[in-house]
Amino acid sequence: MKKIIPLSLLLTLCISCATTKEAVAQDNSDPTKYMATITANELKTHLYIVASDGMEGRETGSAGQKRAGEYLINQYVKNGISFPKGATNFYQSIPAAYLNAKRDEGLSDSENIWAFIEGSEKPEEVVVISAHYDHVGVKNGDVYNGADDDGSGTVALLEIAQAFETAKKEGHGPKRSILFLHVTGEEHGLHGSRYYSENPLFPLANTITDINIDMIGRRDDFHPDSNNYVYLIGADRLSTDLNKICLAANEKYTHMNLDFKYNDPMDPQHFYERSDHYNFAKNGIPSVFIFNGVHADYHKKTDTPDKIEYDALAKRAQLAFTIAWELANRENRPVVDKK
Numbered sequence: 001m002k003k004i005i006p007l008s009l010l011l012t013l014c015i016s017c018a019t020t021k022e023a024v025a026q027d028n029s030d031p032t033k034y035m036a037t038i039t040a041n042e043l044k045t046h047l048y049i050v051a052s053d054g055m056e057g058r059e060t061g062s063a064g065q066k067r068a069g070e071y072l073i074n075q076y077v078k079n080g081i082s083f084p085k086g087a088t089n090f091y092q093s094i095p096a097a098y099l100n101a102k103r104d105e106g107l108s109d110s111e112n113i114w115a116f117i118e119g120s121e122k123p124e125e126v127v128v129i130s131a132h133y134d135h136v137g138v139k140n141g142d143v144y145n146g147a148d149d150d151g152s153g154t155v156a157l158l159e160i161a162q163a164f165e166t167a168k169k170e171g172h173g174p175k176r177s178i179l180f181l182h183v184t185g186e187e188h189g190l191h192g193s194r195y196y197s198e199n200p201l202f203p204l205a206n207t208i209t210d211i212n213i214d215m216i217g218r219r220d221d222f223h224p225d226s227n228n229y230v231y232l233i234g235a236d237r238l239s240t241d242l243n244k245i246c247l248a249a250n251e252k253y254t255h256m257n258l259d260f261k262y263n264d265p266m267d268p269q270h271f272y273e274r275s276d277h278y279n280f281a282k283n284g285i286p287s288v289f290i291f292n293g294v295h296a297d298y299h300k301k302t303d304t305p306d307k308i309e310y311d312a313l314a315k316r317a318q319l320a321f322t323i324a325w326e327l328a329n330r331e332n333r334p335v336v337d338k339k
């Protein structure tokens with residue numbers, strides 16, 4: 001016999017179910033509180049470890065790089081952030097044969113490292129935030145610490161991930177998924193990001209943007225009087241939306257001088273083609289490269305953590321975070337409207 005539920009009970013059930021629904025609807029309009037968890041102090045603590053002599057300059061495939069990788073993974077585990085769905089651990093292994101295919105540099109097997117926060121509403125759409133964690137190793141007995149290149153981007157990813165996870169624990173998790181991708185082999189020719197783009201864990205068609213961070217802890221000769229600036233490269237090359245999102249995030253939250261000098265396709269430095277976002281951009285994925293420019297210690301043993309301007313590093317990491325936040329939570333993914 002079918003059970004008859006009294007009308008009054010039915011009404012109560014419906015009302016309570018409506019209230020529950022309302023309670024779980026996420027309002028992710030304000031990232032300010034979480035942005036503030038990205039601090040100069042925490043970045044400094046991480047960077048003094050990632051760029052320490054003990055990591056031996058993080059040459060691709062070296063023991064020092066693997067030690068740095070273990071440190072990164074330990075931070076994700078500590079923060080309760082897992083490796084991506086569909087992966088069996090934090091590593092995307094890349095065989096030496098692949099790393100040496102274009103030019104045999106005798107590199108050993110190496111790994112990209114990935115961490116993941118699943119989206120609550122559109123989990124199949126993914127924002128990638130990338131930074132390379134390799135550098136150039138030890139030369140003539142000198143450790144090349146690579147604090148700015150790209151220790152700065154590496155530790156920014158840790159802090160950005162922690163900010164998203166904190167938001168998630170308070171009911172403000174991202175609506176789209178976020179993949180934190182520490183790529184290897186950048187210094188030898190963007191190998192790790194190219195490997196990911198050829199062996200993506202999530203379909204590239206659902207990868208809505210790559211935000212790439214490479215060198216954000218220093219200032220260059222064009223900005224001697226203030227570190228309150230950052231170069232944005234590539235945001236408008238494929239998507240008017242992405243460019244607008246970057247501008248709006250800075251205007252609303254970080255208030256830096258955005259410098260578009262290197263975004264000029266005619267610029268002789270061609271930075272657009274020189275870091276890992278390019279392997280996403282060439283596949284039609286809107287990409288933005290966040291960068292402080294080069295300086296006297298670029299690719300020298302003197303690129304050390306004591307020379308980093310941690311206030312600037314924090315602000316640039318916060319900008320990356322607020323851009324990612326908007327991308328993850330806005331109604332529509334950025335439209336690709338340019339070639």
Ligand SMILES: [Zn+2]
Pocket residue numbers: 132149150186214215
């Ligand atoms: Zn670099």
